[in-house]
Amino acid sequence: MKQALGNLLDQALRRVAGDHARTLRHAGLEQARDSRNGHYASNAAMQLAGKLKRKPVDIAADIVAALPANQLIDRVEIAAPGFINIWLAPGALQSELQWIARRGDAYGCSDFGAKRRVLVEFVSANPTGPLHVGHGRHAAIGDSLARLLEATGHEVWREYYVNDAGRQLSVLGLSVWLRMVERATGVEAFPEGAYRGEYIGNLAGRMADELPVSAEAARKGMAWPDKQAGGNGEADRYLDALIEAARECLGDALFSEIARAAGGWVLEDIREDLEQFGVRFDNWQSERELVAAGKIDECLKRLELEGITYRHEGALWFPAERYGDEKNRVVVRADGRSTYFASDIAYHYAKRKRGADLLLDVLGADHHGYVNRVRAGLEALGEPPSCLEVRLVQFVALLRGGQRVAMSTRGGEFETLRSLREEVGVDAARFFYVSRAGEQHLDFDLDLAKRRSSDNPVYYVQYAHARIASLLGKMADRGLSFSMDESAAHASLLTHRREIDLMLALARLPETVEQAAVQRAPQIVAHYLISLAQAFHGWYNHCKVLDAEPELRSARLGLAQAGGQVLRNGLGLLGVSAPRSM
């Protein structure tokens, strides 16, 4: 509807303003907030006033005069200081209902993405512990973004980057091993910085069952290193010494296997968790495999050959400053190990080489410092800086009993996504996550979320859908039926204020989806659905359907049908179900 009106206005605008008309999006058109200002309103005249150096009111008058003849518009008014207010012709909105019926599940979709290939990377939590409620936010937002991009004609991959090559995996392996030692000897010697969540104990139990690690080996124990005193890195150094000791005691191969197995099991758990949450990835990219395939060396070699990187104090540096970053960065340490930064450049470069036009990363806000760096790396490798887009998601602050709770995987102090899912359900959790903009700090009040889960607006929206399903069921029970053709034939009877409001809301889905996709803002869909449900419930309470005269009943059934379709389509974009009964 908006598009059709926009085309009409555009024709008029081109006549009045020539090339200036092209600077306007959708001809400045939007649905009027207040019905006294028409169904749709455009601020085009005001936007053009500066460029044309004329009064907005005069421009508006010219635009209106230049409007081509059409079936859509009933009347147009100009309001100070230059709004063009448009009232739709009877039948214009009603015809949208047939369009909705015809497009079905595809209503709201468009092809404006022009098959642009977008690789969406999100969650990518380190496989060192179960997902917590913060990761849940990333999962919900990232997946909805992917759905929105798919709906707008992009080719989308969902990818999870698995950091399984770094020191953290050794720390995980160590943590598990120490719990095994603890079981066998009864001596507790758990160091600061090791993972202390309950799941570590479970992994230790499983490890003892499945790997050739005997209780004897554990009892024999290992040579405990001395705890060094002083210095900031004390805990980390001690941890490294412990890892060394464990390697000595178990043998390199066995220790690595423990670490790898633990990481694998954690990842397995994460994968299942996300699947239950309705999130499925096309690819789980292992960092270790990337290393094994030589991708990182390849990148580094190329940078070195082209004379971009340089040596300084034994390390290999990347001159990020040259590309606008605040300082230069190490890619290979003095001891020969490459940094996280190095594998990130290689990883993103590899994604480009796999054919992605756009790399869309959904990252935690703590990564913002690293965005310029990676972009610089891509640029140095000859990629356009614009091929990387990063959406930062702010932290979830967990509140329990009104108190802020620190969340740390290492400390084992966190609320898991799984427990949230089990307590409030996938639909409520996803809708809650996605109804706040990612760049907003989110206060997650656990007591509130769990106790008053029925206050979640998701139920308000789902209830509308259930009511429609029930209505159509009742229709069948009464031996009634209707066809879209018959309904369309009587659609002109839909003139009640509530019916106009509902039809206006329904017609807004396509523009809402496009806007949400362009702005990478799934919360726009969530808020749209609430206002759509509002329009529906208002209509439902004011307009009887089954007891209306047959012709009106038929028209209203068509409206209800369209309402159900749009609710389903919208909820689907958020990964939320549309129940037939509640």
Next chain:
RNA sequence: GCGCCUGUAGCUCAACGGGAUAGAGCAUCGGCCUUCUAAGCCGGUGGUUGCAGGUUCGAGUCCUGCCAGGCGCGCCA
């Protein structure tokens, strides 16, 4: 100290890439079920949009400064 994000009703958040009288939910007060799901509808209370300037016909939205909170500024990952 420097950089990024944020500040809107008692609480949690909207406000459609500057638009018309800043809106929802929860909480609170009052009405509506002999008829399609009351997880609903209708109405009321509640705001100096952190503060101060500026740009504009028009600012919650853009710019500057201050205040407050979160995050970052490793040869950590």
